[in-house]
Amino acid sequence: MEAKDIKKKKVQEAHFVAMLDIMITSNLLELKTAQILKPFDLSTQQFNVLRILRGAHPNPLNLSDIQERMMDKMSNATRLVEKLRQKHLLTRDLCESNRRKVDIEITQQGLDLLTTLDPLLLENLEVFKQQISKEEAITLSQILAKARQ
Template structure:
């Protein structure tokens, strides 16, 4: 049996959520604590992205394409590099193309291959977002020391590795 979160006094998260009963397990509390933290941290980022007509997924695609430069990438490769899983990458790319942020180019060597590249409009949007996002992230993390951030990062990597399906490990 796993450890329970029910010691004597309500936990910080239990109080925040106004949860009357303790969590079933400590692992459940940790999971919900990460979820709650992510939700709070993403608010400022989502507001900023929304001001520029982007969602976090659309922003992620544009960042991936910016990182790969001129040759662009096939949609499947973009999907593989997304921070969050995106089952319908084609529809996401369609919306970005409609907004003039990406362009599809069919390969002259292999007409079946379509590469996605970002447009100058996308580059301008990303340039406007770079500094404000950097500031948001610095403000969000400023309560933790560099050592604590490194420890948190290592723990998250370890947790993700231990929960990666075997099909993803081969990618």
Template sequence: MNLEKELKTHFNTEKEQVHLNILFTSNWVKNNIEKAFKTYTLSMQQYNVLRILKGSNKPMSVSDIKSRMIDKTPNLTRLTDKLIEKKLIKRVNCESDRRVVHIQILEEGKMLCEEITEKIEDIKKDIIKLSEEEAKELNRLLNKLIRKE
């Protein structure tokens, strides 16, 4: 795919093209990944909460979950309330400080997270056509762009 043809525009600089390419590609990948959620009544943000909790293997505070979120803007209380309604997670009191409430993933939440993760992995294999070396180089460049290298 040629970005200039896709967007029907001409870029004045390479950096302008990089900027729009990142935005376009991010949206394209997100739209493809969202296909995995069509059969579930779950948003990408809710899945992200499940993924974080599953990876933790222990209850986490809301602030710890929020610090690991990809999208830092969502209202985490609302997201967790919906996941509790769906019986995928639960609130648990912190043993060392009763004022603190942690969030714990339930078995059904783990199973759903694994199922969706498998679908996402299949989609990523279909859409991300890079060798390991190319992926490593792209990661290096993106990290450089956000100054984390």
């Protein structure tokens, strides 16, 4: 569905329509990602945590580092980390240098899962690439980055 599909009685202001388009597109992309992750019993938020940890690997992160880097700032990082720990996709250990801090690291099983997921998500990206040129993608990213400032 596009913003033009939304019934409107009067002409909407361009910025409002753009905001609606962003929200609709975001929901669609998240839904497609969730469908890819579902067979692996992984939520998009859990996937985000694993990708953050893979990016830091082999260094551990603490909970506040993870929360700071998460896409969905409203997610309960503590709960997500515990669910991933129960699935053996990450470890939580007391930091040796600061006993009040917990080091969180992705496990080999977590790395292997992401390696399995990468090509599946890239297939989804191929559809996106067919619809939007590289130049358009660059421009879109620049505009969205500007909107987030």
